[in-house]
Amino acid sequence: MNTSLTQTIYLIRNAVNGKVYVGKTEKTIVQRLYEHKGNARRGGEFRLSQVVxxxxxxxxxYRKMHAAERIIKFLAELPKNIPHGVMVDPPLSMPDEYKVDDAVTAYQNLYVGEKARFxxxxxxxxxxxxxxxxPDYDPSNFERTRNVVD
Incomplete structure (x- = not known):
């Protein structure tokens, strides 16, 4: 994974219509390629985005690349058996007091209410x-720096 602040210029050619897109990114090519996939197949892409x-x-x-990142490029082209369709929110696995209609907000509620202590x-x-x-947010309780020895 590219952790530096260098920029990469890249070119993507649409295999269907032949149009070419030239872009610039500070992300890895794999991450940027994934973003270009858009909303084609939201369910499978959501799972891939979790891996990314x-x-x-x-x-x-840890300031190093996880071994799973080496295979992400192979997962960027989703299998044909993953159905097209809209993204469905994941099930809310939490106490009812934190549940709301939006899954992201519900999990934020859970982290603030139950997991802030650790x-x-x-x-x-x-x-x-x-x-x-x-409540009473203090950065020293939540932020840490880890020095990793290569």
Whole structure:
């Protein structure tokens, strides 16, 4: 994974209509390619995006690439047996007091209400929603720096 702030220029050719897109990114080519997939098959792409986000998280914590990132490029082209369709929110596996209509907000509620006592963000600040919604927020309780020896 590219953890530097270098930029990459890339070219993508649409195999259907022949149009060419030239872009510039600070992300890895795999991450940017995934973003270009758009909303074609939301369910499968959502699962792939979770893998990508886990790899990003791993790199932020340990300053190295997770082995799973080597195969993401093979997963970027989704299998034909994954049906097209709209994304369905994942089931809410939490106490009822945190559940709302939106899955993201519900899981944020859970983290602020139940997991703040042990939640930590390594080598970065917690997300704004966590900072704003955590009573008596103190950065020293949630942020840490990890020095990794190669």
């Amino acid at each position: 986000e886990c790899c990003i998280e791993y790199t932020l914590r 939640a930590r963000w390594t080598n970065r600040r917690p997300p704004e929603w966590f900072i704003q919604r955590t």
